[in-house]
Amino acid sequence: MINVGIDVGAKNIKIVALQDGKIVSKGHVLAGFETKDTSQALYNEVLKKANISPEEVNSITSTGSGRKAADFASNSVTEVTAAAKGATNMFPSARCVIDVGAEEGRTIRCDNDGKIIDFALNEKCAAGAGAFIEAMGRALEISIEDFGKISLQSNQEIPLNAQCAVFAESEVVSLLHSKTEKKDIAKAVNDAVASRITSMARKVGFEKDIILIGGMAKNTGFVAALTKALETDVIIPEDPEYILAYGAALLTGN
Numbered sequence: 001m002i003n004v005g006i007d008v009g010a011k012n013i014k015i016v017a018l019q020d021g022k023i024v025s026k027g028h029v030l031a032g033f034e035t036k037d038t039s040q041a042l043y044n045e046v047l048k049k050a051n052i053s054p055e056e057v058n059s060i061t062s063t064g065s066g067r068k069a070a071d072f073a074s075n076s077v078t079e080v081t082a083a084a085k086g087a088t089n090m091f092p093s094a095r096c097v098i099d100v101g102a103e104e105g106r107t108i109r110c111d112n113d114g115k116i117i118d119f120a121l122n123e124k125c126a127a128g129a130g131a132f133i134e135a136m137g138r139a140l141e142i143s144i145e146d147f148g149k150i151s152l153q154s155n156q157e158i159p160l161n162a163q164c165a166v167f168a169e170s171e172v173v174s175l176l177h178s179k180t181e182k183k184d185i186a187k188a189v190n191d192a193v194a195s196r197i198t199s200m201a202r203k204v205g206f207e208k209d210i211i212l213i214g215g216m217a218k219n220t221g222f223v224a225a226l227t228k229a230l231e232t233d234v235i236i237p238e239d240p241e242y243i244l245a246y247g248a249a250l251l252t253g254n
Contacts, residue, residue, distance in 0.1 A: 001019070001020055001021075001058050002017065002018065002019050002052060002056050002057050002058055003017075003018045003057075003058055003059055003060075003061070003249045003250070003252035004016070004017050004018070004043070004046070004047075004057055004059075004060045004061070004249055004252065005018070005060075005061050005062075005063070005082070005244075005245040005246060005247065005248030005249030005250070005251075005252060006039060006043065006060065006061070006062045006063070006064075006067070006070045006073060006245060006248065007062075007063050007064040007067075007079075007082070007242075007244040007245035007248060008031065008035060008039055008062060008063070008064040008065070008066035008067050008069055008070050009031065009064045009065060009066065009101055009102060009103070009244075010031070010064075010065050010066065010101070010102045010103035010104075010131075011030065011031060011101075011102035011103070011130075011131075011215075012028050012029065012030055012031060012102070012215070012241070013028060013029055013030075013031050013035070013038060013039055013042055013064075013066075014026070014027070014028040014241060014242050014244070014245040015027055015028070015039075015042050015043055015046045015245055016046075016242055016245040016246045016248075016249045017046050017047065017050055017052065017057075017249070018246075018249045018250070018252075019050070019052075021250070023246070024050045024052075025046045025047070025049045025050035025052070026046060026239075026242055026245070027042055027045055027046045027049070028042070028241065028242070029041075029042050031066065035066050035069040036069045036070070036071065039069055039070040039072075040070075040072060043060075043070075043072070058252070059074045059075060059252045060072065060073040060074050060075070060252065061073060061074070061075040061076060061077060061082075061248040061249065061251050061252040062075070062076045062077075062248065063076065063077050063078065063079055063081070063082040063244050063245070063247070063248040064079060064244060065079070065103065065104070074252075075251075075252060077247075077248055077251050079099070079104070079106065079244060080106060080108055080116065080119050080121075081116070081247070081251065082243075082244040082245075082247035082248045082251065083097050083099045083106065083108060083213060083243060083244055083247060084097055084108050084110055084114065084115075084116050084247070085114070085247035085248075085250050085251055086213070086243040086244060086245075086246040086247025086248075086250065087108075087211040087213055087237075087243055087247070088110055088114030089114070089246075089247070089250055090211075090237055090243070090246070091209060091211050091235060091237075092114070093208075093209045094110055094114070094209050094210075094211045094235075095109065095110055095111075095206070095207045095208060095209060095210070096108065096109055096110065096201060096204075096206035096207065096208075096209075096210045096211070097110065097210075097211050097213065098197060098201060098210060098211070098212050098213070098214075098226070098234065099213045099214045099243075099244070100129055100130065100193070100197060100212070100213075100214045100215070100216035100217070100222075101129060101130055101214040101215055101216065101241075102129060102130040102131050102134075102215060103129050103130075103131055104121065104122060104129055105121075105122040105129045105193075105196065105197050105200065105214075105216075106119060106120065106121045106122065106200070107119065107120050107197065107200040107201040107203075107204055107206070108204070109204045109205055109206060117204075117205075118204040118205065119204060120200040120201075120203045120204050121200075122196060122197070122200060129193070129216070130214075130215050130216050130219075132168070132189070132192075132193060133147060133189060133190070133193065133216070133219065133222070135169055136168070136169065136172055136185075136186075136189045139169050139172045139173060139176075140172065140176070140182050140185060140186065142182060142186065144219075147186055147189075147190075147219065147221065148186075148190070148218075148219040148220040148221035148222060148223075149220060149221070150182060150183045150186045150221070151183060151186035151187040151189070151190045151221030151222075151224075151225075152187075152220060152221050152224060153183045154181070154183040154184045154186070154187040156184040156187060156188075157191075158175070158180065158184055158185070158187070158188040158191075159188065159191075159192075160172075160188050160189065160191075160192040168189075168192070172185055172189070175188075186221060187221060187225070190219065190221040190222045190224075190225040191225045191229075193216075193222060193225070194222060194225035194226040194228070194229045195229055197226060197229075198226065198229040198230055201230065206230070208232060209235055210230065210232065210233075210234045210235065211234070211235050211236075211237070212226065212234040212235065212236050212240065213236075213237060213240045213241075213243040213244070214240060214241060214243075214244075215240070215241045217236045217237075217240035217241075218240065218241070223236065
């Protein structure tokens with residue numbers, strides 16, 4: 001049985017191919033403007049890497065904010081459903097899944113069987129997601145790769161009062177003009193995102209084990225800030241950005 005999961009996010013497209021439940025191929029690419037064509041091209045590439053022909057694929061499930069663009073999929077599921085399935089299948093002990101991507105953040109509370117009890121979304125403002133970090137990185141002239149590392153060099157507590165990414169950017173510029181060090185501002189930004197995500201986690205209720213997925217899981221400064229805000233450790237999968245596609249692939253055969 002070969003099942004494929006496609007996560008069409010706001011910034012990146014991720015695809016995972018499973019054979020009898022095991023990952024045999026995966027890939028990701030920037031979504032770009034031609035999301036439909038990009039999804040199809042990546043799908044072909046992922047199958048080719050595993051020497052799988054399209055005729056051998058039993059079913060395809062799409063997820064993500066742009067899942068409708070992958071119109072060759074035979075099924076689609078919400079990001080919450082895919083995140084919960086992927087995380088709890090990989091970590092059966094998971095009771096809370098925190099997913100922070102480019103445009104959205106979400107927290108999901110699960111029961112002992114991996115079923116969703118409650119969830120909360122941060123989809124109206126980028127201030128709780130990766131796009132906020134990218135915007136602040138541009139303002140600070142710091143690459144995304146260095147943003148987390150630099151923030152870990154700071155031990156300052158500087159609150160960002162703005163809840164909107166646009167106003168927060170103005171606040172960051174003001175901090176720069178007041179000669180605040182970039183490492184301190186970077187930490188303040190990561191702390192602000194972690195605070196918003198933690199508020200959502202407390203809203204739905206959380207307990208161990210907490211699984212952190214999505215691209216922001218690779219931001220070491222954000223992980224440190226989130227761990228401090230939650231007052232507990234989080235578990236990060238080896239490839240946190242692929243968990244939605246993985247979860248979608250698992251749901252394909254159901």
